[in-house]
Amino acid sequence: MGVLQIVIVLAVVFLLVKPLGTYVYHVYSNEPNRTDRIFGWLERFIYALIGLKERAGMTWKKYVLSFLLTNIVFVGLGYLLLRIQSVLPLNPNGIGNMEQTLSFNTIISFMTNTNLQHYSGESGLSYFSQMIVIMMMMFTSAATGFSVAIAFVRGLTSKGKTLGNFFEDFVKSHTRIFFPAAIGVTLILVALQVPQTFDPTLTVTTLEGATQHIAIGPVASLESIKHLGTNGGGFFGVNSAHPFENPNGLTNVIEILSMWLLPASLPYVYGRFAKNRKQGWVVFSAMMTLFIAFLVVAYASEMHGNPAINALGIDHSEGSMEGKEVRLGVAQSALFTTVTTAATTGSVDNMHDTLTPLGGMVPLAEMMLNVVFGGKGVGLVNMLMYAILGVFLCGLMVGRTPEFLGRKIEPKEMKLIAVAILMHPLIILAPTAIAFVTDLGKGAITNPGFHGISQVLYEYTSSAANNGSGFEGLADNTSFWNITTGLVMLLGRYISMIAMMAVAGSLVRKQWVPETIGTFRTDNKLFYGILIGTVLIIGALTFLPTVVLGPIAEFLTLR
């Protein structure tokens, strides 16, 4: 049964990648198409409202400046609202203002599409903050990521000087993708019993006569964009494990598909832009291969259960159920975990801290790679970066200087890519090491030993990959963790984005080299192998020593 559930979800993804990718391509290709009639009027209204008349193409610098400024404005506004939420409307539960470092962390977390939550929604945010701050950022950060990815792809696949107009991409991401999809998913979730209300927390008397407070609120609307935008920040502290966020297996599958389909279709979109769909399929296949490998490890490890508990003679035919929801089971949990860290959503329907050591290594490793589908746009950009690296390393072996999609890869691009590949391990390993030499860091660990290493490593990896899921178990709402993870999220998001946009800006201006029989091809099986090899050797080996000390040591010693 478990495997069948997984296979069905995978089949749906395979079936929908092409139609969805085609739709997304038409959204950003800026060529007239049928959907203009449906959305055109709204966009024209918005363009008029914000004074966007020309919508001329932007150079990479202008594009970067535009999205940075837009994000800075959102950060400022959001921070202010969180700090004064107690006096704002829609606060039926009388929640107070958020503390400084926590506000800093929260705002960075949501603007960077990370959604690392050092607060619990039910006690830390008013309904107003949930809707105006959190949900707004869920839309805008996803739209930012998507726009950047599309601009990057344009840089790789077109000639000229510009990468498109950020504001136009940003508006279209909302009007044509996130608004319609969010409305649809919200309605389905409401139909499946997810609450959507402004009523305050319910206070009920249980059968035993005790008083219980049951938190509710506008959950369904947040839940939909949380997954569609690969955000992952839950309405409630326990996220999608909460029965009101994710009441049953069907909602679980809907949430999985919501967060997975758009990132999965992006390689196809890239293939369309490249006017060679095979290019897209090669990237998709590499991502899917890594994904399935990770999924198999997670599922097998969870089904095998915890050897220490098994040794007590406890029945483990259902797998390791510690920290998992009975209504979802191991298959749905393992799939959710693998998808949420692949797509860097970061929502959880089970507690990753209680996964078996190898099961817990899977989400960690996916975030370390950050290329297995990846979050809104970022995954594709990263995978293409590895593709350029693969071309650079192996391309020389055909006896030509390296070319990617007909553009020469030269010192300028390599310098920028060097910054991007350097940044990821730096912002994961350096703060992890710092956490272990300071009491402020070590103090938060609730589970000493090898698992403690996993806890800290997971926290920073999740921040750096802009995933946002927590290994939880870490007492992380302290100034130390709020500030360090806040900085890691910022660097993790923007440094590589800016570097990769600069790469796109440099490539778009280059003279194209025509393809001949002597050209290194990036649309065949061989390159698919090279791409996976590059990701594993450059991306994965970097983290191996630390992972060996964390999950692998735990796995080997857990008897």
Add this chain to the structure above:
Amino acid sequence: MSTQRKSMLTSGMVRSAIKDSFVKLNPLTMMKNPVMFVVEAGTFVVLLMTVFPGYFDTTDDIGFNVTVFLILLFTVLFANFAEALAEGRGKAQANTLKKTKKEVTANKVVAGGVKSVPSAELRKGDIVIVSQGEMIPGDGEVIEGIASVDESAITGESAPVIKEAGGDFSSVTGGTRVVSDTIRVRITTDPGESFIDRMIALVEGAKRQKTPNELALNTLLSSLTLIFLIVVVTLAPIAKYVNIELQVPVLIALLVCLIPTTIGGLLSAIGIAGMDRVTQFNVLAMSGKAVEAAGDINTMILDKTGTITFGNRMASEFIPVGGESEERVAEWAAVSSLKDDTPEGRSVLELMKTNSLRYDEKVAVGGEFIEFKAETRMSGMDLKDGRKVRKGAVDSVKKWVAAQGGSIPSDLDARTDGIAREGGTPLAVAIDNRILGLIYLKDTVKPGMRDRFDQLRRMGIKTIMCTGDNPLTAATIALEAGVDDFIAESKPEDKIAVIRREQAEGKLVAMTGDGTNDAPALAQADVGLAMNSGTTAAKEAANMVDLDSDPSKIIEVVAIGKQLLMTRGALTTFSIANDIAKYFAIIPAMFTLAIPEMHVLNIMGLGSPMSAILSALIFNAIIIPLLIPLAMRGVAYKPMSASRLLGRNIVVYGIGGVIVPFIGIKLIDLIVHLWV
């Protein structure tokens, strides 16, 4: 290609390379190579820990530290040795060249006479007179006279070449010797800037600049080094949390194994050796960039004459004039060519054979052979009986016959024009005062050209033939040679237009040329190969000069460029793929003492943690000298499609790079484990 320049490795070169490996340990030199600089820094730290164990408060085994230090030191030395050895070949060549650059006395023309001055005092614009047996004192241009010059010092080719004022054969090189006649030369370079000076600088590698691709690769290697530095530095505090104390030498060993030392150590040697291979081939590349560009060529523009064909030189028909018979023309053409060693002369005798024409060899016995001279443009024989036979340029023969009072047959001019129209060259044959007929010299495609163009096509290179012939002749030759495209009746401007058109499509273009009017096109082309026999203008515009003046060598230059890039890519891939095995050797070794369960990761079954670390380090060090021959020679290159080439190289250097170290480390461990 001449053999005298093909310097093989000599023991002297090895000795000087060993000395240089130590000289290069200077940190200021090492800084230029970040990967090896990190290794050297690590070596130094381990040395300090070995010498002052008390200061570092280390409890490690001194013997282990000493061993690590020695292996690290040898890693650096091996890398230095590779570079020094590659440079050594160039230096040896430079020394040979420097010998030819000895000081000579020049006969400088001054107001009212000639003055003897040392060649070093000559400046641009000075005029000198060089006579038979004298050395030409500097690079220059013949302004008066004609002479044959021995250029073997530069080209290695022993046959002298004709230099004359005006035209495309007027440039002379300092250090070459005049073997006949006297010429006046206008010096065109100041001392220190001459062709030989530039050549010495190039082969010595003194002015070697990193190519764009090398720079990009260096950036990547540096960032990988930095990444692994981060990995290793952060590992210690993280391990300490679970009570594993990692010793500094062990961490340095891990770092050195992970950073790409193999390619880092061999990178510059590969570049130098690539340039060197071009030089061995008697082609002088002005920069490494030009050699790399050769690998990237998409389009090759080739002159028909001299490159694809022998150049109007093969006799294909005897045409009688003035009522003579074909047999008679053939007979005297053969007699005139009996002692003629030029290709034209030989082709006449061959044509006799193929057409089974006969002639009386006895006629020539005791005759005196008259050699071809630039002034007379004829050759032939003065027979014993007093008759004189000549063959040569039609105009010259006409004059010669007229001078003896002979008449010119009426149909001669019509026949001559007919041959010229068809793209051939006519040679007139005369005996005393009678012109007998014409030898039709036809263009013949060089043997093997078809195969080479097929190879180029398989490499993805398009060939365009340029010729002054009419479209009909051009098409015939193009078809016969198998080129992809041709330009008939082409003028020098056409070449540059074609280059610009191809470049606008993003293609890289290579061409050869020798004349002054080729210079703009040579400069415009991405790879311009000038002939050494060509004009100074052409040589200066080009980024490569072929000392043998064989234009078809451009094809091999492309192959050498590709080979250089492939070697670099193959060793990079190999080096990076090696990391997997090294991880499996060192990681379990580092942690097994504290976490015994880690032994399951020791998949190679290495003897002990210490021997595992040492074996990985030793492998890492000795793989550098083991790969030096490959780096110097270059990986094997056969023209084939990129996909097949890549598939093959990925298997050999990628998959091989994963597997080889597993075997190598295991074998080394079997020995090392005997001690630790």
